[in-house]
Amino acid sequence: MIKEQGTVLSIQQLSLAGIRRPRLQQVQLQLSAGQLVGLVGANGAGKSSLLQVIAALLTPSAGEVRIDGTVVTSLAPEQRAQVMAYLPQYEQPQWDIKVRELVDIGLLHHRLSRRQRQLQLQHVLTACDLLQLAERPLSTLSGGERQRALLARAMVGQPKLLLCDEPTAALDIQHQLQTLQLLQQQARQGQLVLCCMHDLSLAARYCDQLVLLHEGRLLEVGAPATVLSDAHLATAFGIQAQWYCDSSGVAWIPQPLPATD
Numbered sequence: 001m002i003k004e005q006g007t008v009l010s011i012q013q014l015s016l017a018g019i020r021r022p023r024l025q026q027v028q029l030q031l032s033a034g035q036l037v038g039l040v041g042a043n044g045a046g047k048s049s050l051l052q053v054i055a056a057l058l059t060p061s062a063g064e065v066r067i068d069g070t071v072v073t074s075l076a077p078e079q080r081a082q083v084m085a086y087l088p089q090y091e092q093p094q095w096d097i098k099v100r101e102l103v104d105i106g107l108l109h110h111r112l113s114r115r116q117r118q119l120q121l122q123h124v125l126t127a128c129d130l131l132q133l134a135e136r137p138l139s140t141l142s143g144g145e146r147q148r149a150l151l152a153r154a155m156v157g158q159p160k161l162l163l164c165d166e167p168t169a170a171l172d173i174q175h176q177l178q179t180l181q182l183l184q185q186q187a188r189q190g191q192l193v194l195c196c197m198h199d200l201s202l203a204a205r206y207c208d209q210l211v212l213l214h215e216g217r218l219l220e221v222g223a224p225a226t227v228l229s230d231a232h233l234a235t236a237f238g239i240q241a242q243w244y245c246d247s248s249g250v251a252w253i254p255q256p257l258p259a260t261d
């Protein structure tokens with residue numbers, strides 16, 4: 001298959017079976033490198049399912065996912081670990097290892113010199129504000145600190161495709177902003193970063209593009225202003241919103257749609 005110029009991730013006619021209805025239905029998506037892309041939609045829309053199929057953790061009932069033209073399921077696990085990393089929505093690490101050891105696991109399949117390994121570890125520990133916590137066992141961390149450690153594990157190998165399921169969900173506001181800036185920087189350095197997000201004002205402020213899912217289908221993909229239109233907010237979330245934008249950011253006041261009888 002010939003890869004479209006610059007496309008890192010190509011999803012063709014992807015469906016995933018579910019219990020009452022398909023979890024994903026005929027999703028078609030092409031994304032290129034160098035972008036922070038927000039995956040948005042209501043609870044149950046299919047965001048986590050889509051990330052898990054891309055990460056080859058779930059097998060689709062139809063369609064396929066390609067990274068740089070190669071079908072993800074044809075990659076050996078070690079090859080997959082070199083091109084992509086996945087931060088799950090929930091993870092309770094099974095071993096009470098230190099933060100530094102957890103982050104180092106992200107380099108398991110990378111052939112690096114000892115010095116290069118130390119440099120990458122130090123870089124990501126600093127970037128994720130974990131230097132002071134590096135020698136602490138995971139059981140002694142707060143929920144948000146643990147989430148930052150898991151993000152550092154996903155980021156440390158500098159994968160071409162970084163998949164993050166709600167990376168800021170447990171973080172205080174300062175760390176939410178720092179994390180989104182960091183993910184934006186990763187994108188500027190050439191990675192494709194795809195993140196599930198619920199905070200639409202942060203998504204509008206930081207993401208280059210948004211992908212909006214509704215009941216397992218792709219409703220819209222494009223610039224935040226296009227995706228978060230009045231019609232899409234009503235269909236996908238059952239809300240309306242007033243938006244305020246200036247050079248320092250984006251804010252919004254969401255409201256439920258007026259009742260109709």
Ligand SMILES: Nc1ncnc2c1ncn2[C@@H]1O[C@H](COP(=O)(O)OP(=O)(O)OP(=O)(O)O)[C@@H](O)[C@H]1O
Pocket residue numbers: 018019023041042043044045046047048049050
């Ligand atoms: N293991 C599973 N088996 C069958 N159906 C599932 C499973 N996990 C989730 N689902 C269903 O698949 C659909 C999509 O779920 P998914 O977790 O992808 O949604 P989401 O958009 O990530 O939601 P949230 O914002 O609540 O995290 C939902 O209808 C959910 O009930």
